[in-house]
Amino acid sequence: MTRVEMSGTYQIAVSDQQSAVEISESVVERIIRETLTVEGVLEAEISVALVDDPTIHDVNRDHLDHDYPTDVISFLFEDEVLTEPGPRAPRGAGKRIEGEIIVSGDTAVREAARFGWSPENELTLYLVHGLLHLCGYDDLTDEEQPLMRERERAVLALWGLKPHYDE
Template identity: 50%
Template structure:
């Protein structure tokens, strides 16, 4: 558990493809939630292998393919007085789950020429942004989401490798 009372981050690591720095993931989640001005959050972060993530993708979204991250918003309440137009998480109390594939992170890290840990961190950031209300279904929304991802990674001085969408 993290030390920031307003954010509860629970991590379940059920894979053996990479070692997980739980403290870094908690710090990243809290940093993102703070920068989005989220009021409170109770987040479950689960790290699995490809077959498990694919099974969950099939079971809950009826998608029969491997994926890097799944996000499930379980509850969201918004205080209208705390909303900020440019921050989709502002004023929200969130409960959600982010599920990421460590196996996918290992495979794609080599392609993008950076560490599997950074690739996994990107999946966590992406999933949390979905919980905050960002989307990637249109080109404009995707560009906004990519910009927010990079702003979070700027905190660690990391440049996210360019991706073909």
């Protein structure tokens, strides 16, 4: 994968409100920083909430009108292009973003068992997925989904991970 040579300034706040996945705040911060760096994001204020299924269910219902728990929800509060990126740059390149990512530890444990890898790896997938949404990727259309999946694979490869949807 091509690394974007842009070093960013990142403010990251992590709130761990779940007990299903044991993961340190420093590991979560590292995943966020490395993802933002390879995306070429220049500045970011990101808050991450690790929660349980009932909590993410409430957020999903109250804010997105989906009455079920989910894996990850991201909210982009603000984004701004600080430096125009080149034509082949990742979608986050040159941006300043502010947003929140909410991740379900319960879902990570359940899905990790289903796909045969660790809950920490599943949680990493969710964090990367949520960040890519904040950077401007989408997976809700047939046209956009392959682009987002390709970027997820590239970022997860930083840690030697291969997403289960490739199987």
